[in-house]
Amino acid sequence: MTTPAAAVHATLDPALQALLCRMPKAELHIHIEGSLEPELIFALAQRNGVALPYANVEALRAAYAFTDLQSFLDIYYAGASVLLHEQDFHDMAWAYFQRAAADHVVHAELFFDPQTHTERGVAMGTVVQGLVSACERAQRELGVSSALILCFLRHLSEEAAFETLEAALPYRQHFTGVGLDSSERGHPPEKFARVFARCRELGLHVVAHAGEEGPPAYIESALDVLKVERIDHGVRCVESPALVQRLAALRMPLTVCPLSNVKLCVYRTMAEHQLPALLAAGLCATVNSDDPAYFGGYINQNFVETFAALPQLGRDHAYTLARNSFQASFVPAETKQRWVAALDAVFAEA
Ligand code: HPA
Numbered sequence: 498m499t500t501p502a503a504a505v506h507a508t509l510d511p512a513l514q515a516l517l518c519r520m521p522k523a524e525l526h527i528h529i530e531g532s533l534e535p536e537l538i539f540a541l542a543q544r545n546g547v548a549l550p551y552a553n554v555e556a557l558r559a560a561y562a563f564t565d566l567q568s569f570l571d572i573y574y575a576g577a578s579v580l581l582h583e584q585d586f587h588d589m590a591w592a593y594f595q596r597a598a599a600d601h602v603v604h605a606e607l608f609f610d611p612q613t614h615t616e617r618g619v620a621m622g623t624v625v626q627g628l629v630s631a632c633e634r635a636q637r638e639l640g641v642s643s644a645l646i647l648c649f650l651r652h653l654s655e656e657a658a659f660e661t662l663e664a665a666l667p668y669r670q671h672f673t674g675v676g677l678d679s680s681e682r683g684h685p686p687e688k689f690a691r692v693f694a695r696c697r698e699l700g701l702h703v704v705a706h707a708g709e710e711g712p713p714a715y716i717e718s719a720l721d722v723l724k725v726e727r728i729d730h731g732v733r734c735v736e737s738p739a740l741v742q743r744l745a746a747l748r749m750p751l752t753v754c755p756l757s758n759v760k761l762c763v764y765r766t767m768a769e770h771q772l773p774a775l776l777a778a779g780l781c782a783t784v785n786s787d788d789p790a791y792f793g794g795y796i797n798q799n800f801v802e803t804f805a806a807l808p809q810l811g812r813d814h815a816y817t818l819a820r821n822s823f824q825a826s827f828v829p830a831e832t833k834q835r836w837v838a839a840l841d842a843v844f845a846e847a
């Protein structure tokens with residue numbers, strides 16, 4: 498295992514940094530394919546005889562200079578091409594869980610993108626069973642609980658999403674909800690109105706990426722048309738004060754990913770990130786890693802770099818963000834209460 502914990506930050510108060518790292522938290526926005534580190538990509542490429550268009554780990558890492566979401570997605574899908582067998586999916590997720598446990602993540606809700614794999618001829622069961630066995634191992638060996646959220650790729654058709662749902666139904670008990678990811682601009686939530694309606698009928702939780710690169714109107718249609726229970730990213734809501742008010746009144750969770758936003762040029766610098774404004778408006782914001790292998794760090798790195806760049810964020814915000822992560826998770830109320838009590842205990846002694 499390499500670099501599981503956040504690097505010590507030179508300018509952040511050490512006591513606050515220690516608290517951010519040690520506090521129990523849930524991660525609600527992590528694309529498991531985005532946790533595939535370059536070293537593992539190369540190891541799996543070799544194991545599976547897959548040719549990569551990069552000479553070595555360093556050359557691959559050097560390509561991680563993104564200008565927008567699409568420039569990232571092109572490389573992210575190329576990286577996922579090394580995943581062929583159940584063991585590959587297991588190894589990828591297990592590596593993530595070890596890092597998450599080191600960051601005091603007690604619960605993670607993992608996005609996975611089956612179409613990225615089924616389009617290459619990998620069976621749905623291979624993907625799901627590989628991930629499920631890693632989730633079970635994480636509970637057993639690390640005490641980390643988890644759930645899977647199947648994401649539809651929004652640049653593909655509604656028909657393809659329906660086919661994916663159909664292929665996934667034999668594994669219905671293994672995923673708790675569905676999401677919507679990939680290229681946002683030009684692919685508004687309403688494109689998937691019918692497939693999300695079907696998913697709701699099936700009793701699945703529903704979430705969607707909206708307002709990362711797309712306009713506030715996409716957040717509104719995710720709420721009104723898809724009837725989502727969380728908005729992934731959602732940071733562009735700040736452009737519409739009425740929408741901010743609505744999200745606050747609903748206590749609609751936003752799964753914010755600060756390092757991702759900077760790496761994909763949603764913000765020029767972390768100091769410009771709107772997390773403080775979201776919290777000040779009373780929104781149920783959470784901090785998450787999105788695609789940690791590509792964006793420069795896991796969840797604690799996100800907390801540390803965000804708090805270091807935004808000195809108006811302090812101990813109370815840390816507590817609120819961790820509590821929000823539990824409240825926004827898809828687990829029974831008693832479990833949330835137990836986690837919040839553990840969080841309270843950490844803050845009481847810090
Ligand atoms: O940040 C993201 N946005 C949209 N789609 C994605 N798929 C992986 N990461 C992302």
Ligand SMILES: [Zn+2]
Pocket residue numbers: 526528678706729787
């Ligand atoms: Zn995402």
